[in-house]
Amino acid sequence: MRLKIITRSILLLIAIALGAPVYATNSDVGKEKRWAEQVIDGLLDGDELWLNDGSGHEFLGILTEGDTGSGRAVILAHGIGVHPNWPDVIYPLREALLENEITSLSIQMPILPNEAEDSEYSALYPEVPGRLQAAVDFLKDSGYARVDIVGHSLGARMATYYLAQQGTDGVNSVVLIGMGNSSTGSWPQSIDALARLRVPVLDLYGGKDLDIVLNTVQDRANSGQGNKSGIYRQIRVDEANHFFQGHEDELKSIVIDWLQSR
Numbered sequence: 001m002r003l004k005i006i007t008r009s010i011l012l013l014i015a016i017a018l019g020a021p022v023y024a025t026n027s028d029v030g031k032e033k034r035w036a037e038q039v040i041d042g043l044l045d046g047d048e049l050w051l052n053d054g055s056g057h058e059f060l061g062i063l064t065e066g067d068t069g070s071g072r073a074v075i076l077a078h079g080i081g082v083h084p085n086w087p088d089v090i091y092p093l094r095e096a097l098l099e100n101e102i103t104s105l106s107i108q109m110p111i112l113p114n115e116a117e118d119s120e121y122s123a124l125y126p127e128v129p130g131r132l133q134a135a136v137d138f139l140k141d142s143g144y145a146r147v148d149i150v151g152h153s154l155g156a157r158m159a160t161y162y163l164a165q166q167g168t169d170g171v172n173s174v175v176l177i178g179m180g181n182s183s184t185g186s187w188p189q190s191i192d193a194l195a196r197l198r199v200p201v202l203d204l205y206g207g208k209d210l211d212i213v214l215n216t217v218q219d220r221a222n223s224g225q226g227n228k229s230g231i232y233r234q235i236r237v238d239e240a241n242h243f244f245q246g247h248e249d250e251l252k253s254i255v256i257d258w259l260q261s262r
Contacts, residue, residue, distance in 0.1 A: 027110035027124055029057070035083040035108065036060040043085065045098060051107065051138060053130035060084060060108040061135065064094055067101035073144040074259065075135045076106035077155030079178075080118060084108050088243035089152045089177060089251065096252035102259065103144065107135050109155055121154065125161055132162040136170045148259055150175040153242065157190040164193040173200040173231075173262050175255055178242045179220070180212035191219050195226030202233050202258045206240030206247070213242065233258075 039060065040048050046064035053059060062084050074097055078090050084106035085091055097104040109131065110124035132149065139147050147170055151159035156179035163174060174197070181191050194201060203220055205213050217234070224232030235254055240247040 027057075027127060028112055031111055031113065032059065032108055035111075039083050039085045046094065046104075046106075049105070049138075051131070051134040053127065053134055055127075055130060059131060061138075062094070062104075062106045064098050064104045064106075066098055066103045068103065068143070070101065070103075071143065071145040072259075073103040073105060073139045073142075073147050075132065075139070075147060075149045076104055077109055077132070077149065077151035077159050078106070079153030079155050080121065081111050081114060081116070088245060092244075092248040092252055093150060093255060096256055100256055100260075102256075103139075105135050105139060107131055109158055118154070125158070128158045129162050129166050132159065133166060140170055146172045146262075148173045148175070148262065150177065150255060151179070152177045153179070160190045160193050160197070163199065164196050171199050173202070173258070175202045175204060175258060177204045177244075177251075177255075178206065178209055178213050179203065180210060180214075180216045181219070191216055191223050194220060194223040194232070196228070198228040200229050200231035200233075200262060201227055202235065202255075204235050204237070204251075204254060206242060206244060207236055207238035208241045210242045 039062070043062065046062040049061040049063040050058045051061050076084065076090055076093060078084055078086050090106060094104050094106055110127045112120060112124065136147055149159045149171060151174070156176035159174055160176065160179070163171065179190065201224055203224060205217070221234050224234065237244070237247055237250050240250065244251040
């Protein structure tokens, strides 16, 4: 332990000496607060919900209740640096789930300052299981027997990390939207971990997606074939970009069809 602390200190001093930006090893709480204020102020559907990640930190969730008697709910995990009501991917899915009477809980994932690089998010991965588990537990305690997770981009990698670390108790399936291998240091094992998952996986991406997504299509497919549930499906929406802008209807239709088939 002492060696790890010393090594971390040396790396920190080197970064400072080189003039590199240095970020905390936990989520930017100030930014989370600012996002929360903005989200709550503009919330048109759903209710704010505050969850505890197990360390004492409370984070924002948006609970949008559909048919509470269906026993089905979906957790939404957004992409890098944004919030649980983000207009790309997340809000369209919240809207589609509500239209189909499916309860959703969109949660604030760990974030860093705007100028942080993807690779610097590696320090935040240990915070991920506490947040997703808190969301799962809340929904289970609320009577939802079947809980699915839908993650976009970094949220997809974080969902994979959670399921690989925590197992799959209480999770019915996972939808990974625009997931590729990350930059060096930010848990690059995410694709390999697909073979260790024990829940059905839908791997959804756009034909005009980011290079880190398009360059790993076959790698994801190869790893997904080892899925312990025996169910891995990969779907490409030819003209869609990473955020499915202009292709929201296809995004919503594919995700809803998947959830209703489980």
